[in-house]
Amino acid sequence: MSRFLADKDPQVGRAACEALLGISGRWDWDTVESGLLTQLDSPDRRTRQAAASVVARMPEAAWRRIRSEVSRRSPRARVAVAQGGRAHVQGVDRDALSVALEVLTTKNSQQVSEGLKLDAARLAQLALGDVGPVRGRAAVFDGYGALLPPAALSPVAGEVSRVIDSVFPSGSRELDDELARVTAMIASAEPRLLAKFLASPGPRSHPVTDLHLLITAARIPLARTSVQRAQTARILVGLQAKIDRGGLNQDSNWDDRVGELYVALCENDPRLPRAVLETPGFGLPSHVLFLGRMSRQDRARAREAFVVAIRKAGEDYPWTGEVVRLLGESMDPKSVDLLRSVHDRADVRGAVVVELARRATAVDRQRFVNGLESSSLEVVGASLSALAKLPAEVTGEEQLALLGVVRRMGATAQEHGLRSRAVMLLRRNTGRRFGFVTGKTGRRAQQKAVAAWTEHLEAKYPGEARKLLGAAAASLSGLKRQLEAIDWARGDVTRGKRIFAKRGCVQCHQGRRALGPDLAGSAGRFSRVDLFTAIVLPSRDVSPRYQTTVVQTDSGQVYSGLIVYQSVDGVTLRTGTNRTIRLERGEIEFQSRRSESLMPMGLLKGLEDSGYADLYAYLASLRK
DSSP states (O other): OHHHHTOOOHHHHHHHHHHHHTOOSOOOTHHHHHHHHHHHTOSOHHHHHHHHHHHHHSOHHHHHHHHHHHTTSOHHHHHHHHHHHGGGOOSOOHHHHHHHHHHHTSOOOSSSOHHHHHHHHHHHHHHTTOBOOOTTSOGGGTTTSBSSOHHHHHHHHHHHHHHHHHHOSOSOHHHHHHHHHHHHHHTOOOHHHHHHHHHSOOTTSOHHHHHHHHHHHHTSOOOOOHHHHHHHHHHHHHHHHHHHHHTOOOOTTHHHHHHHHHHHHHHHOTTHHHHHHTSTTOOSGGGGGGGGGSOHHHHHHHHHHHHHHHHHHGGGSOOOHHHHHHHHTOOOHHHHHHHHHTTTOTTTHHHHHHHHHTTOOGGGHHHHHHHTTOSOHHHHHHHHHHHHHSOOOOOHHHHHHHHHHHHHOOSSHHHHHHHHHHHHHHHHHHOOOTTOOOSGGGOSOOHHHHHHHHHHHHHHSHHHHHHHHTTHHHHHHHHHHHHHTOOGGGOOHHHHHHHHHHTTHHHHHSSTTOOSOOOTTHHHHSOHHHHHHHHHSTTSSOOGGGEEEEEEETTSOEEEEEEEEEETTEEEEEOTTSOEEEEEGGGEEEEEEEEEESSOTTTTTTOOHHHHHHHHHHHHHOOO
């Protein structure tokens, strides 16, 4: 092993170090220390890292000998030994910190490269106890706050601050990022560093760097000058525009983390919220989260700023649910009219209905009726609340929309609450009851009551019912007549199971890759008519949890399916053929959720009456 450790070929040296890491038990480290020093001084960074890992596993005595010997070696060898030696030191490693600061203050040369300085910055972080989450500290600072308590870092904070002040900015974005992180770890109280960090972001700086420096600045507990306040506000307001211009993806936790950062910045400077409000460019959707720290008076001014920004941008304004909710706080007719003007936009329609429902007026009644068909339970609930505030209405469209809620919702507490409210509106509007149980005891299918409501309303409003069903109306009428003529007693479970498999039902309703609901107990929850209607006309009453998402790509491809995974980088769909498709965010042109079933029509096409009886017998045999 000693011969291989002495070899100056990086691959041989690295392999020898990795072999040392695999040796267990007690043995004489003296035999490898000379060769290990050779690898710790290797020009190859990965070889030095492997050698540093060996130092971390050394016995205490061997580590002390190596540390003493390396003091006469090159800076890169000293950095490598200090990195590995961190495992032997509790608290702040002052020796390692001294090595790191010495390298950082040395001019670039053949022995001290920019890459070695980056290693030294990382060594400084390790010497200070490294970064990580601490109970009670906001998650945005997990990569910036030290794991060691402030009292342990205080004795070295002044020296570290002076060194970083002397070398920042270095001219290297990567090195500057890590120097800023070291500053954040010690919560430096050096005014010059705060001034540098807030002055660095500009029109051409990268938004990630801007955010990094803001997080660092938030860790510096110093009062802000008016100039620094304006700089901070400008960075915050301009951040989203830079991200959009660069086409960068944002994590789903982005708003949470930026919100935590903003709170910390405001704690350092309580006058920051007003400065944000007065910064040119304020009024984009990403700025809504800055309103949380504003006074009531400034919040009203902020809403006006959003109205101005919306009118200036016209149809190009990037509406979001957050902006809709902000304008919904106001009773100003101008804000309400703006909300009505974007009701036809699919991306914010639900949010608009929810806000209009808070002050329901007859002019919005049709919007609430349309909201009953939403895939969002919140929107359905808001629409029901709004209609309950308005006078009773007897139009067929509204009654059938309420019936749709009753038929579509399941037996969970939330969904049963919605269908109960829909039934109460039907009772108010029609004066009929049909025995539907609205309390907790009603959390079951109640197929007789639902069938009675369906039969009554479709008979009372035949024109509207046919319009709602479209071409499927004739199919439904024919299906009912066919079902009445079938001899259900002749159904056979075994033959029904074969039909279930042959018609493709099994791939979506059974097994670990099932897309549709479990059909066990379905024959007990639904009448025969409702059960076969759901098969023949699958999109008539689709539960919100099984509604289809349609995605169109920039190449013109269209995919329909259920979302099985979604992130900032893309979406994964499971199609009706149980094919899993991954679509990257950059290739998605359009994405929308529709009240349609993934289940295809025509599954029972050509099936004889006996086949219906067999399939029903099989479904009836499935038990929870």
